[in-house]
Amino acid sequence: MLLVLAAVVACAGATFGASAGAAKLKAPPTEAQACGTKPVTMQAYFETGFPDPINLTKEFTRQYPNVKWHIRQDQFAVITQNAPLTLSGPNAPDLMRLPQMSGLVHDHLLKNLDGYFKQYGWNKFPASQLLQLRAGASGRPRGVGSLYAVGLNYSLTGVFYNKTLAAKVGMTGTPQTLAQLDALLAKAKAAGVTPIVQFNGGATGGLLFPLQQLMAVYGPTTPINNWIFQKPGGNIDTPANLAAMNHLQQWIKAGYFNTDANATDYPTMMSKFENGDGLLIFDGDWESGNLDTKLPGQVGFFLMPPLKAGGKHAAMSAPLTYGIAAKAKHADCAAFFSNWVSTNAKARQINVSVGGSNPGGPPSLKIPFKPGTLVAQTLAAGGVVAKENGAMDFIANATGAIYAQAWTPEVQKLFAGQEEPPNVLKNVQSAYEQELKTGA
Amino acid sequence: MLPALTAYALFVLWPIVKTIKYAFYSWDGILPAKWVGLANFKTVFTDHQLLGTLGHSLELIIFFSIIPVTLGLAVATVMNRVASRRISSTARAVLFLPQVVPLVAAGIAWSWVLSSSGVVNEVLKAIGLGGVTRPWLGDFGTALPAVGLIGAWVLLGLCTVLLLAGMSKIDRALYEAAQLDGAGPVREFLSITLPGLRNEIAVCVTVTVIAALSAFDIVYISTRGGPGYATTVPGLEIYQLAFFNRQVGLASALAVVLMVIVILAILPIQLLTRKDGDS
Structure with a gap:
C-alpha cells in the first residue's frame, strides 16, 4: 500500500x-x-x-x-x-x-x-x-x-461508514459504483437506519461534501478545479454538475439524509455518527485519528464510487x-x-x-501509521486518488464569501425543497461572478 | 461633562461619520478606497436579498416588540392586581432573569431547546403531537418565528418590570373612584392603567423596536441567518459584507440605511410621548 x-x-x-x-x-x-x-x-x-x-x-x-x-x-x-x-x-x-x-x-x-x-x-x-x-x-x-x-x-474526503450498522443493513462490501451506493442507501432506509447523517445547518453547507463528490462522478475534475481557481471562463453551471445536483436532490427526496440536516452543525453530525445514529457521513480524513480513538475498529472508509465499475475515483483533497x-x-x-x-x-x-x-x-x-487503522485506510485512499489524478480543491474555497453567501444558503434551500437544482447552480455562478467583479 | 462628551464623540459620533463616509466608497478594508457615489445605496435598494433582510427585521418587530409589550401589560396587570407581594417579587425576578443571562448563552440554550431532539419536540411528542415536531430553527417556515420567540423571551421581562414600575406610580385613588362609579377591571385598565403607562409603554416600544431592527447576536448564535436566507437580518448582513465579502462600502451603506430606518421608526414614538407630556 x-x-x-x-x-x-x-x-x-x-x-x-x-x-x-x-x-x-x-x-x-x-x-x-x-x-x-x-x-x-x-x-x-x-x-x-x-x-x-x-x-x-x-x-x-x-x-x-x-x-x-x-x-x-x-x-x-x-x-x-x-x-x-x-x-x-x-x-x-x-x-x-x-x-x-x-x-x-x-x-x-x-x-x-x-x-x-x-x-x-x-x-x-x-x-x-x-x-x-x-x-x-x-x-x-x-x-x-x-x-x-x-x-x-x-x-482527503470520502465516505465513512459505521460497521455495526453496515452489518445490520446487509452491506457486504464497499460500493464500487454509484448505483451500488444508491442501492446501499435504499437498503439502509428500508432497514430503518438513517442512511446519511450530514451537517447543513446554520452557517454550514455540509451537503457540499456529497454534492462535489457527485460532481466528480458525473464529470471530470479539471473544470471544477478551474472554477475554484478562478481561471478565465470558469463555470459551475455545467450539464455534469446539474446531473450531480439532480442526483443529490433524489437522495434528499428519498429521505436518505437525517431530517434535521438543516439544523445540524458539524459537531452535532459527528456526535450523531459516533452514537450510531446513521450509516454514512461524507467527511474528511481529519476525523480518522479521532474515530480510531473513539470507535476503534468500528468505522470504515471508502472513496466515492465512480459512475461505472472500474472508473476513476475523485475526492476533495x-x-x-x-x-x-x-x-x-x-x-x-x-x-x-x-x-x-x-x-x-x-x-x-x-x-x-x-x-x-x-x-x-x-x-x-x-x-508513519499503524496498519489496520482507519488512518491507514484513508491514507491508502489518498494513494488511489493521487494515482487516478482525481484530487480537487473544495468548491467552498472558490472565493472568500462563496461558501457563506451562496453555497450554504442555496444547498439549505435545496434540502428544504425551496430551490430546484438548475437555480442553485445559476445563483451560485451569479454570486461567483459578482465576487470576482468586486474582488472579494 | 467634557470627558463624557469626548468619549461620546470618539466612540459614537466619529464612527457614525466614518460609516457615512465609507458608504460612498468601494473599499476592501485594506487597499485604497475608490469613490462610487450613491452606487452602494442603489445596491441596497435594488438587491432583493438585502431588501429581504430589512423585511425580516420588520417581521421581528412583531416578536421583539408587539408580543413582549402586550404580554408584559397583561402580566404586569395581573401581578399588580392579584398576586401577593411575595409572589409578585418572585415572578418579577423570574421574568427579569432573561435580561441578566448573556444573549449568547440564551441563544445556545434556545437552539438546544428548539432542536429536533430538544425539549419542545419531546413535549410535543409526549402529548401526542409528534406530527408537528420539526427542527424549529432549521425549518424555513418556522426559523424566523423561532428566533422571534427567543427575542420575545428575552424582552418580556424587561417590559413587565418597566410597566410594573409605572403601575406603582398610578394614584390608587383613581382606581377607588372608578370602582365607586361602577367600573369593572377592563374599564379600569383602559381608562386608568393604559393612559397612566403611556411613557413606560413608549420606552418599552422604543427599546424593543430598536432591538428588533438591530438584531444580531441572537440570530448569529441560533441560525447564522439560515436556513437559506430565512433569518438573515441587516445586522448580520452588514457583518457578512464587511468581514467576509470585504465590501466595506456596501456594508456601511446598509448600516446607514438601517440607522435611518431605526430613527424613522423611533421618532414618531418619541414625538407622541413628548406631545403627551407637554399637554
Missing part, C-alpha cells in the same frame, strides 16, 4: 521537478540560520479545536529550545473575518492558518514563498500538493504562479493552509518550521497520529 502511494506521489513529483528544474539546489538553511541562536518567540494564529499544529509547535520547541511560541486561537469563521486586519497589523503573525487566500495575496498581505521553495528544495514535493497554494500576483487565478502558503498536512505574513518578523523561522513539519520524522508521526492526514513532503519519506 505504501509502495503504491510512494510510486504515485513520486510520479507527480517527477512531473513537477521538470518544470522547476532550473531551481538551484543548495543546502537548506539550518535552524540556527533560520531562527537564530538567541531566544525567539514566534507569533502564531491557529484554528481552535485542532490540536495537531499545537502539538507540532511543542515538538519543535523540544527539538529547538530557543524557539518559543505565542499562539492565538480562534474559530475558522473568526480567523476569516480577522485575516486582513491581523495580517496588516503591527503584530502580524509569523505563521497563520489561512482562509481562502486570493484576497490576501491581492492585498499583498502574504509573503511570497518562492525563495523558500528554492532554499528548501520543495520542488521535491509532489506538485499537486502545492498547486492550490499558488496564485497570480493579483491573487487570481489560483493554481499557477508564486507560492503563497504551505500545507501543514493534506486532507486540500492542504491545511498556513501562510506567513508579509510583515512577519520571523518569516525565515516560520519557513524552517514549515519545512520541518513535512520532513522531520517525529513531526510527520505527530501529523499522522493526531491530524490523521497525509503529512506531505517528499514522496521518498515514509508515512
Whole structure:
C-alpha cells in the first residue's frame, strides 16, 4: 500500500521537478540560520479545536529550545473575518492558518514563498500538493504562479461508514459504483437506519461534501478545479454538475439524509455518527485519528464510487493552509518550521497520529501509521486518488464569501425543497461572478 | 461633562461619520478606497436579498416588540392586581432573569431547546403531537418565528418590570373612584392603567423596536441567518459584507440605511410621548 502511494506521489513529483528544474539546489538553511541562536518567540494564529499544529509547535520547541511560541486561537469563521486586519497589523503573525487566500495575496498581505521553495528544495514535493497554494500576483487565478502558503498536512474526503450498522443493513462490501451506493442507501432506509447523517445547518453547507463528490462522478475534475481557481471562463453551471445536483436532490427526496440536516452543525453530525445514529457521513480524513480513538475498529472508509465499475475515483483533497505574513518578523523561522513539519520524522508521526492526514513532503519519506487503522485506510485512499489524478480543491474555497453567501444558503434551500437544482447552480455562478467583479 | 462628551464623540459620533463616509466608497478594508457615489445605496435598494433582510427585521418587530409589550401589560396587570407581594417579587425576578443571562448563552440554550431532539419536540411528542415536531430553527417556515420567540423571551421581562414600575406610580385613588362609579377591571385598565403607562409603554416600544431592527447576536448564535436566507437580518448582513465579502462600502451603506430606518421608526414614538407630556 505504501509502495503504491510512494510510486504515485513520486510520479507527480517527477512531473513537477521538470518544470522547476532550473531551481538551484543548495543546502537548506539550518535552524540556527533560520531562527537564530538567541531566544525567539514566534507569533502564531491557529484554528481552535485542532490540536495537531499545537502539538507540532511543542515538538519543535523540544527539538529547538530557543524557539518559543505565542499562539492565538480562534474559530475558522473568526480567523476569516480577522485575516486582513491581523495580517496588516503591527503584530502580524509569523505563521497563520489561512482562509481562502486570493484576497490576501491581492492585498499583498502574504509573503511570497518562492525563495523558500528554492532554499528548501520543495520542488521535491509532489506538485499537486502545492498547486492550490499558488496564485497570480493579483491573487487570481489560483493554481499557477508564486507560492503563497504551505500545507501543514493534506486532507482527503470520502465516505465513512459505521460497521455495526453496515452489518445490520446487509452491506457486504464497499460500493464500487454509484448505483451500488444508491442501492446501499435504499437498503439502509428500508432497514430503518438513517442512511446519511450530514451537517447543513446554520452557517454550514455540509451537503457540499456529497454534492462535489457527485460532481466528480458525473464529470471530470479539471473544470471544477478551474472554477475554484478562478481561471478565465470558469463555470459551475455545467450539464455534469446539474446531473450531480439532480442526483443529490433524489437522495434528499428519498429521505436518505437525517431530517434535521438543516439544523445540524458539524459537531452535532459527528456526535450523531459516533452514537450510531446513521450509516454514512461524507467527511474528511481529519476525523480518522479521532474515530480510531473513539470507535476503534468500528468505522470504515471508502472513496466515492465512480459512475461505472472500474472508473476513476475523485475526492476533495486540500492542504491545511498556513501562510506567513508579509510583515512577519520571523518569516525565515516560520519557513524552517514549515519545512520541518513535512520532513522531520517525529513531526510527520505527530501529523499522522493526531491530524490523521497525509503529512506531505517528499514522496521518498515514509508515512508513519499503524496498519489496520482507519488512518491507514484513508491514507491508502489518498494513494488511489493521487494515482487516478482525481484530487480537487473544495468548491467552498472558490472565493472568500462563496461558501457563506451562496453555497450554504442555496444547498439549505435545496434540502428544504425551496430551490430546484438548475437555480442553485445559476445563483451560485451569479454570486461567483459578482465576487470576482468586486474582488472579494 | 467634557470627558463624557469626548468619549461620546470618539466612540459614537466619529464612527457614525466614518460609516457615512465609507458608504460612498468601494473599499476592501485594506487597499485604497475608490469613490462610487450613491452606487452602494442603489445596491441596497435594488438587491432583493438585502431588501429581504430589512423585511425580516420588520417581521421581528412583531416578536421583539408587539408580543413582549402586550404580554408584559397583561402580566404586569395581573401581578399588580392579584398576586401577593411575595409572589409578585418572585415572578418579577423570574421574568427579569432573561435580561441578566448573556444573549449568547440564551441563544445556545434556545437552539438546544428548539432542536429536533430538544425539549419542545419531546413535549410535543409526549402529548401526542409528534406530527408537528420539526427542527424549529432549521425549518424555513418556522426559523424566523423561532428566533422571534427567543427575542420575545428575552424582552418580556424587561417590559413587565418597566410597566410594573409605572403601575406603582398610578394614584390608587383613581382606581377607588372608578370602582365607586361602577367600573369593572377592563374599564379600569383602559381608562386608568393604559393612559397612566403611556411613557413606560413608549420606552418599552422604543427599546424593543430598536432591538428588533438591530438584531444580531441572537440570530448569529441560533441560525447564522439560515436556513437559506430565512433569518438573515441587516445586522448580520452588514457583518457578512464587511468581514467576509470585504465590501466595506456596501456594508456601511446598509448600516446607514438601517440607522435611518431605526430613527424613522423611533421618532414618531418619541414625538407622541413628548406631545403627551407637554399637554
